[in-house]
Amino acid sequence: MKEPILAPSLLASDHAELGQAAAAVAAAGPSWLHLDIMDGHFVPNLSFGPETLAALRRHGSKLFFDTHLMISEPHRYIGAFAKAGADRITIHVEPPVNHLAIFGAIRSHGCRAGLALNPGTPVEAVEPFLGEVDLVLVMTVQPGFGGQAFREDTLPKIAQVDRWRSERGLELRIEVDGGIDLATGALCRARGADTFVAGTSFFKAADKSAFAAAFAAL
Numbered sequence: 411m412k413e414p415i416l417a418p419s420l421l422a423s424d425h426a427e428l429g430q431a432a433a434a435v436a437a438a439g440p441s442w443l444h445l446d447i448m449d450g451h452f453v454p455n456l457s458f459g460p461e462t463l464a465a466l467r468r469h470g471s472k473l474f475f476d477t478h479l480m481i482s483e484p485h486r487y488i489g490a491f492a493k494a495g496a497d498r499i500t501i502h503v504e505p506p507v508n509h510l511a512i513f514g515a516i517r518s519h520g521c522r523a524g525l526a527l528n529p530g531t532p533v534e535a536v537e538p539f540l541g542e543v544d545l546v547l548v549m550t551v552q553p554g555f556g557g558q559a560f561r562e563d564t565l566p567k568i569a570q571v572d573r574w575r576s577e578r579g580l581e582l583r584i585e586v587d588g589g590i591d592l593a594t595g596a597l598c599r600a601r602g603a604d605t606f607v608a609g610t611s612f613f614k615a616a617d618k619s620a621f622a623a624a625f626a627a628l
């Protein structure tokens with residue numbers, strides 16, 4: 411099993427203080443920061459764009475920017491997010507785009523590529539792309555908003571991606587996102603997840619270092 415990585419989601423922080431929130435993540439121990447990008451079309455909400463990542467870099471953040479594009483036309487923005495400081499760019503399997511070409515573009519910008527799927531999307535949809543990415547993001551809520559309840563019906567999908575990973579000897583991280591706290595994180599860990607996005611639970615934690623340490627021991 412790969413060592414657990416906690417990726418706190420900036421979406422759940424106070425947006426008047428994004429720089430301080432990123433600094434608080436680093437101070438608590440995690441080396442990843444999850445950035446949720448929403449276009450009001452693929453999901454019914456808006457969040458932030460490349461300029462926010464660039465500003466966080468200017469503010470001194472050295473965190474690994476785990477950038478989750480919940481947008482209908484990801485191909486239009488790969489260059490902008492890479493230039494702004496994204497380390498990983500994860501796109502969704504659902505939009506009818508040329509996924510292979512987009513993974514190539516992500517890599518050509520020196521970033522790592524990930525693939526996400528919604529709770530309603532059969533896990534088989536990601537299967538053809540497993541050799542093209544090094545992270546599969548299994549959404550454990552319908553994307554669009556933080557603070558939703560974890561969906562246990564997504565657990566079998568984590569287990570299936572884990573099976574494909576071991577059968578094929580793939581270098582793949584399995585990330586989960588939505589309603590993740592220590593209890594739901596442990597359920598996902600038991601199915602093979604190793605990368606945990608936590609928005610509300612991280613930013614609500616009174617002792618963020620202790621929270622991060624507990625995840626590191628999952």
Ligand code: DX5
Binds near residue numbers: 590
């Ligand atoms: C959901 C986003 C998540 C969200 C998670 O649309 O992709 O990353 O910020 O938030 P919590 O942890 O509050 O469910």
Ligand code: ZN
Binds near residue numbers: 444445446478587607
């Ligand atoms: Zn996300």
